[in-house]
Amino acid sequence: MAKSxxxxxxxxxxxxxxxGPFIAxxxxxxxxxxxxxxxxxxxxxxxxxxxxxxxAGLLQASKGGCVLDGHEVNSPGPERAVVFQNHALMxxxxxxxxxxxxxxxxxxxxxxxxxxxxxITHNLExxxxxxxxxxxxxxxxxxxxxxxxxxxxxxxxxxxLLMDEPFGALDALTRAHLQDSLMDIQQELNNTVIMIxxxxxxxxxxxxxxxxxxxxxxATVGEDLxxxxxxxxxxxxxxxxxRYVRYRQEVLSFLYEKQRKLESLSTRRSGKASAQESxxxxxxxxxx
Amino acid sequence: MTTLSVRIGESMAGSTRKLLAxxxxxxxxxxxxxxxxxxxxxxxxxxxxxxxxxxxxTSLGAFPGPAQVxxxxxxxxxxxxxxxxxxxxxxxxxxxxxxxxxADNPDAEVRIRSYxxxxxxxxxxxxxxxxxxxxxxxxxxxxxxxxxxxxLNPYFQAAVNPLIQIFKPxxxxxxxxxxxxxxxxxxxxxxxxxxxxxxxxxxxxTLCSLWPTLINTSVGVAAxxxxxxxxxxxxxxxxxxxxxxVVLPSSVPMIFTGLRxxxxxxxxxxxxAEMLAQSPGLGKFVWDEFQNGSSQSLSxxxxxVLAIGFIGFLLDRVMLLIQKKVAWNE
Numbered sequence: 001m002a003k004s005x006x007x008x009x010x011x012x013x014x015x016x017x018x019x020g021p022f023i024a025x026x027x028x029x030x031x032x033x034x035x036x037x038x039x040x041x042x043x044x045x046x047x048x049x050x051x052x053x054x055x056a057g058l059l060q061a062s063k064g065g066c067v068l069d070g071h072e073v074n075s076p077g078p079e080r081a082v083v084f085q086n087h088a089l090m091x092x093x094x095x096x097x098x099x100x101x102x103x104x105x106x107x108x109x110x111x112x113x114x115x116x117x118x119x120i121t122h123n124l125e126x127x128x129x130x131x132x133x134x135x136x137x138x139x140x141x142x143x144x145x146x147x148x149x150x151x152x153x154x155x156x157x158x159x160x161l162l163m164d165e166p167f168g169a170l171d172a173l174t175r176a177h178l179q180d181s182l183m184d185i186q187q188e189l190n191n192t193v194i195m196i197x198x199x200x201x202x203x204x205x206x207x208x209x210x211x212x213x214x215x216x217x218x219a220t221v222g223e224d225l226x227x228x229x230x231x232x233x234x235x236x237x238x239x240x241x242x243r244y245v246r247y248r249q250e251v252l253s254f255l256y257e258k259q260r261k262l263e264s265l266s267t268r269r270s271g272k273a274s275a276q277e278s279x280x281x282x283x284x285x286x287x288x
Numbered sequence: 289m290t291t292l293s294v295r296i297g298e299s300m301a302g303s304t305r306k307l308l309a310x311x312x313x314x315x316x317x318x319x320x321x322x323x324x325x326x327x328x329x330x331x332x333x334x335x336x337x338x339x340x341x342x343x344x345x346t347s348l349g350a351f352p353g354p355a356q357v358x359x360x361x362x363x364x365x366x367x368x369x370x371x372x373x374x375x376x377x378x379x380x381x382x383x384x385x386x387x388x389x390x391a392d393n394p395d396a397e398v399r400i401r402s403y404x405x406x407x408x409x410x411x412x413x414x415x416x417x418x419x420x421x422x423x424x425x426x427x428x429x430x431x432x433x434x435x436x437x438x439x440l441n442p443y444f445q446a447a448v449n450p451l452i453q454i455f456k457p458x459x460x461x462x463x464x465x466x467x468x469x470x471x472x473x474x475x476x477x478x479x480x481x482x483x484x485x486x487x488x489x490x491x492x493x494t495l496c497s498l499w500p501t502l503i504n505t506s507v508g509v510a511a512x513x514x515x516x517x518x519x520x521x522x523x524x525x526x527x528x529x530x531x532x533x534v535v536l537p538s539s540v541p542m543i544f545t546g547l548r549x550x551x552x553x554x555x556x557x558x559x560x561a562e563m564l565a566q567s568p569g570l571g572k573f574v575w576d577e578f579q580n581g582s583s584q585s586l587s588x589x590x591x592x593v594l595a596i597g598f599i600g601f602l603l604d605r606v607m608l609l610i611q612k613k614v615a616w617n618e
Contacts, residue, residue: 092616
């Protein structure tokens, strides 16, 4: 573990707005090892999604940069597959065809037709969606569609899997179910994962490491917490586990004591404004 | 005639009453919505027409009621059947004559002439349909690729938008003289593949009907879900794959909405263009009947009006069917 797998150095992100540049991120340094499951947590508007988009190559850092396996990241690519919050499946393609689009694009040259077919089916089986291969995204539930989104990302054999609040839009039961599936898959494939979340329990349960981000503007890494819990993890058993409770406590205290959001009207509005920024769009100037 | 229609009206009212009695309220509601209410609407319209038409006196006699128009519609069909018979006979005789000439002298040059009779109402419908479909197809071939280009490139869009806004509301009647002159000047050929009148009507139809498709396509292309665009970027799809696999399917519903509006406009424009340009088709039929000014002319024009409306309706239905086959959100 001499050299890190993924490295962000001195990343700053400034968005141009009508009232001058808005600094969303400043001095973000992050080193991630191969096979690590890292969660990014923080209040909305703290630039979590911006970090993820920079790693994905969908956004370019204004200063500093991101290096993956010794190569600088400056454009998107399938080796950094993204799972989007709202599955982002093509609604006109079936579940199978959605995964096929990715597999054909990435393995066009390296796999035969039959190999690709097997690989698509394998990934659908991995997320328990092989039974719905011929359904369209509109015909399956949100949780199922999110599974397919994960299968599509996994099928690209990414060296880093980027997940942007993958379970944020799901109900609690479906979310718990998908979290368990994700843990199983992670156990099996040992992918490097960066996941954005708002959910403290989700972060502690799934992660090897939780990166807590300070509030924006000019957000940066606040605390870096290693979760030393044995795998496989069981959510019911862990609920009483002293270490689990302590980790959870640490994250909560960071979010609600150290980085508590000031609930005055102006900052609440600014929180909303910079929440738009997390979508990668231009931001209105935030009042100080 | 009046007593007959009154009797028909009575028997219809009777059967309607029986039908109403046999249905329970919820059934009645759904059946009524689907079939009964439109039927009642049509019957009321026919009744009003029947009563109001004789009150309107013109120099060609009273305005025709439904019965006269129905009679003339039958007449038009009969004329077409007769003409067809004569044409078949003409072709047969021509073939026999040519065969005889060839039997006498194998080297003789035989001439094959097409039947010289005037086109009937049904022939005019056929001509109009071919013209409108050709014009619409050309408009689609121009508008969809251009729309995709504009939708993908906001700079292009901004540059061309004022032109679209200016040309969109232009009436076909304003284009027609220009198109006629340009076609006459540029389409010069000893053995023309198309008639000039056909080209003039078709190009006018194209010019007037391409705008809704163009605008809707560019709006649809510009409105592709940003998440899907990001997926395309992550997958590193090439430009063409991106257009074929993401942009085009995503905008198909919008494109079809545009196409349906375009086809409706194309059909309206065509009738006006044919009337003004005297090029073969339904428009010319209407104009000729108007000039003819016989006692049946108004009935025949009214029959044409109904045919035009009905064909327009059918064209839209066909587009709807195609849309349901092609679009993913149907």
